[in-house]
Amino acid sequence: MTVPRRPATMADVAARAQVALSTVSRALNGRPGVSPAQAERIRAVARELHYAVSPAASGLVTGRSGAVGVLLPHIDQWFHSTALAGLEDALRGSGLDVLLYRAESAADRAAFFQSLPFRRRVDALVVIAVSLTAEESSALSGHGVPVVAVSSRIPGAPFVGIDDGAGAAGAVRHLTNLGHRRIAVIRSTNATGSFGSASTSRFAGFRQAMEERKLPVPPEYVVSAPWGMEGGSEAMAALLSSADIPTAVFTESDEVAIGALRTLRRSNLVAGRDISVMGFDNHSMADLMDLSTVAQPVREQGRIGGQMALEAMETGSVEQPETVLPTRLIVRGTTAAPGAE
Structure with missing residues (x-):
């Protein structure tokens, strides 16, 4: 033997x-x-x-664990998986493992902040697109582990993301420049607050652009729905039942916009002809759906977040603690002048 x-x-x-x-x-x-x-x-x-x-x-x-922790609300949604891929790009070759902490439900989130399982297990914690309360932000500090924020800000933590408000305002200005005056917005909500800060900033940008053009926003033109395609579908149905149907709709994410497009299609209406629809994110499906949108560099945000984590681990600080990446407007077929054929 x-x-x-x-x-x-x-x-x-x-x-x-x-x-x-x-x-x-x-x-x-x-x-x-x-x-x-x-x-x-x-x-x-x-x-x-x-x-x-x-x-x-x-x-x-x-005295190191050899791992980086990542707190995120979802693993299987486009934004989070894309940002995670970018973070892995930055960590590849470093010899560090990645530990994922998913806080998808309210119970998951409560359990995470009660036990703080990352302590003594990771050398840095990257938080991707989780809007934290003041108490939750405070709970992450004081453990000797640097924290980096991607997409949603955390007081005192290095941050990489975009200017959501400016991106939304630019999208709405595009609609007003086309001649739209009756513009509705589909706001996005989530039970665990995963998208809270982005939603708040994008809605503020929408209001800013409408006020610049002195355009009214009737209460029935502000519809809230769960983040995702189902929410967008339901919200568009509500807008179509309005006494004065809007000529354009700004949605706070492409996933919401895609759901809205589904409702239009089932109602025998054509986006860009009957109603213009504007998204936000440049989701991987946006081009296939011919969706006008605001593109943001998601993978790059994850990559820079990973670099920030590495720098904080090595030096104890980040030389450039805030990086705001540019967005860009992409005009496709779902937006056109009112009544365009």
Whole structure:
């Protein structure tokens, strides 16, 4: 019977390289105190022995866990998965693991902030598109773990995102420049507050643009619905039942807009001819739906958030703690002048 060979240990590497155990630890973990030539020789021995650094053992020496935590409300929705891909782009090659904490329901969220499971498990925490209360923001501080905010701000934390209000205002100005005067808005809500700050800022941008043109916003032109296609479908149905149907609708996300387009199609109405529809995000389905929208660089936000986390872990701070990326208006077939054929 063949006896399996035991895995090589750091002591084996030290013995083969004829150096102290502490020297091997410094070389393999990239810490100072070892010359480049000696470090490369130790790494060569480690490769020869098929030795892999144990994150747990390394953590005992460095005081680090070797992981970055990510708090997000969803894993399977477009924005969050795209931002997560960008964050992984930044962390790839760093040797760090990613631990996901999903707070999709109110119960999930309450459990997370009650137990704070990231403590002693991660070296940084990245929060993606979760609008936190003051109490929740305070709960994340004081644990020796840097926190980075992507898309939604957290007081005192480095932030990367967009100017949601400016993007929304630009979208509504596009509609008014086409000649629309009766413009409705579909606001987006979520039980766990996942999209609260974006919704608030985009609605403020909508109101700002309407006030600039001195256009009224009747109460029936402001419809709230759950974030997503079903919510958009229901909200558009409500707008179509208005006594004075709007000629254009601004929605706070493309997913909401796609649901609104479905209701129009089922009502034998054509977007861009009967009613203009404007989205926000440039979702991966927006081009297929020929949806006019405001594009935001989602993957880039995740990538910069990952870079911020790495910088905070290495230096204790972030040199540029706020990055606001530009949006751009994309005009497609769902917006046109009122009555356009």
